[in-house]
Amino acid sequence: MIYRLIILVFLSILLIIGFSHHGAKNERSSPIVLQTKDSASPKVVLLVIDSLMDKPLKKAIQEDKAPALEFFLKHGLYSKELVSSYPTMSVTIDSTLITGTNPDKHKIPGLVWFKEDEQRIISYGNGFFETLKYGVPEFAQNSLFQFNNVDLDSNVKTIHEELDNNGVQTASINALIYRGNYKHTLKIPKFLAKTTPLPDQYQTKGPKILSFGDLIRLDPKNNHVINRLGLNDAFAAQELKYLLKNDVLPEFTILYMPENDHAVHRKGPMTTKGIEKLDKHLQEVLNAYPKWENALDTIIWIIIGDGNQSAVKKNKKEALIDLREALSDYNVLKLGEPVRNKDEVVITANERMAYVYKINNDFSIKDIANKLQTDSRIAWIAWKKNDMVQVISGRHKGTFQFKPGGSYKDVYDQTWDIKGNRAILDLKIDGNHHISYRNYPDGLARLYGALHSQKGDFLIVDAKPGYEFIGESSPEHAGGGAHGSMHKDDSLTPMIVTGTDKSIDHLRIVDLKRWILDVLEGDIKQIN
Template structure:
């Protein structure tokens, strides 16, 4: 393996894969603690914990292994049914979080997708081997520049942009999705820029205060840079403490804690190990105050997960759905290769959901879907047919068709036109034309969002619990956890709120932006 390739491998493995810990108690006094009682208006801190789930959270708290999270929960309100975006992959979810829209408007279809205009697969970080085939320079450009400055639609405003336009500065710590009104320079580690084809820096738009691991940080002495280039919980907690102690925390801040997700992928949805570790970093943040109780003074803390993970069966042959085998009669684009005239399909697996793109005009989406319907591990297959969305299942007969606007109303006050077998998406329709969602929360709006997230002709394929899609070199999580699907086992996540009794009309991640804006009015 050549010298340059070694560092490409090092860079990618760091990004894919915490450090100093302090004991706590709720009344501990810190000699350099910050004070908050002189603030005239509350500040809002939104902490996003990747793959935080109700059962392991409650278990960790009951076993006294998560005292910081217990403190916030005991001093606030809690709900375990915050509805995620779709696909239930962090890149799409967090785009919905900061824009208040589904992918039909913010235009980030998933962690991996096919750009019809550029005729290439875009990968924001779905596995080491996929990124190796796409190439480290292209991956770095997509994640550090293109995502925020090109792919995220200019037709939607992020919460950072809205608040800054209202004269309220904001911060983003370790969130890949951070577009704002200020230009920042992300500096590559010299060892990478000198040994690869990557540039030494990228310019990107972000909020007034931006931290993103080793690429840009507020605390120049932040020591937590080696683990994943600073994209870890210890780095994020240190940056938050720095802003607090320097009394420069802006009126709204997002802090992203990713490590729990990595642990759950390996050890399964019921593990508390990731929660226990991240809680130690939250304890450090609370210990920056004279007492933990002081952290609640003039502060609104919002702690959410971004999605759940569901268990993937241990038997690889049973658990992993290889769409290339089911569609082996077609010519499928290879990763990292340019589109050839003979190529007919592109497959991008996002763990428990996948996109299958038709790039040959001679093919029929319905015919492709019929080949996939024979696999009983697939819950349903959807595609766009003119104005209607078609949904079929290999388990149930018939077809479900729907589109926005119609006589049927759901509990989010959205209206729909629906025809056919509604049980395919586990919909119950009452006599008053009221839609009740079952296994797939807000499925009509979320599926509509994904179907209209990008150009081209494609299928959306969603797996049943216990199963995961794989592509050419995509990661697999047999015996562990995975997400991506529409099912409630991937879609419902906890939320803890302290410092306000302001209600939310609807408990969805897509609604958080407007609710937070109202809090800061």
């Protein structure tokens, strides 16, 4: 038993791959338009750098510590205001990225959430201690099979599925969400399969070319598998080099590099350590060409962050909002345990936002909201009532209500029916019913998407900058960086594009799929 426990702990360390995942000074009255130089390039590489942020990126470049990223920036156009998905956690963001939909359509609500029909908490890997409580086999099942093959809604098409249906080959390297039309086998390393309850393999569906660490790789000589079973930057870069050197790079490739996120969580948003490290791997990719400029000849490079991180205050007592304390009057479901008749509330903290579920009929969701409203560290609280979203705040009086449709139009040409105190979500509305977003970019659509991402009676709490939610065994980032919130400090991320003249009018992650399809296929019709 002791030996098995040691193995399980070791496996947890290897498998917890950081799925947490993951502001403009001047107010804008219209979306940003990004347009770059003309190119006849037939191929696209989408490089997703976890928690890439404008200020540390610029700092690393100014200090000559990121020559590869500087090269791409100099040969393309740059924006620091790509709007992320919500919650700003990697699993939800990446689901939005490859489906072109918000969580109300793709149905991945966050890193941790409560699945009503199964009466259990779903976790895709929220820290070491939380994972131990759920159990490694359940975590592995969720993240290696259920994530892509069950939870990601089958009614939406991924970019891999859509391109393949139109005869365009794609690849995915270390991306968390990769569902495609082809069957693949993820093989658990033998020493783990023999010493743990894990099966030898998992069946999954992905693009024709799929690489996911040591579980399935392209380059048989890729030995960067010790660190997180190959789910690291060095492994990803070598897999891309393998495709390039063997001249088998498909028309579209998505490459995910996670390690910058880990550095930012530890050291805070201004650290450049993660950027410097990943840039060395990008230099290795560029060095595969006779000259770096040759990398631009046949490939459109799209480099994005998946979201921002904001600083968490150093004082733990002040910085960490323990939702168990705030809801101590209720019986809270314990992690890893089945729901009991006496359980009343479920807490799933996603760093700077959290879902709180009511699983007992003896009180209302508004009762929970009223208790949380007294905490000055919470920016706002939202839930569904009939067909309207309800939002309250301890800072502002009254309630703000909204739903799609109506006479108000925002900068993304979305229409809304709104009532109440608009200051709660920091909206600016002019005399023509035109909505501008300030602290919460695309706030109405993103909040609506999160609240309609799942079944059940629940609310969302969103923290003010500087604070983070915790529940039982949640990871803590006091003195470091965290994300999850809808605030612009967590939501705006950089984007570099080279080699295409296709403009993107709405600079949001939810719009990138449609734009990439247009880049690759011109007038291809969306497949629903």
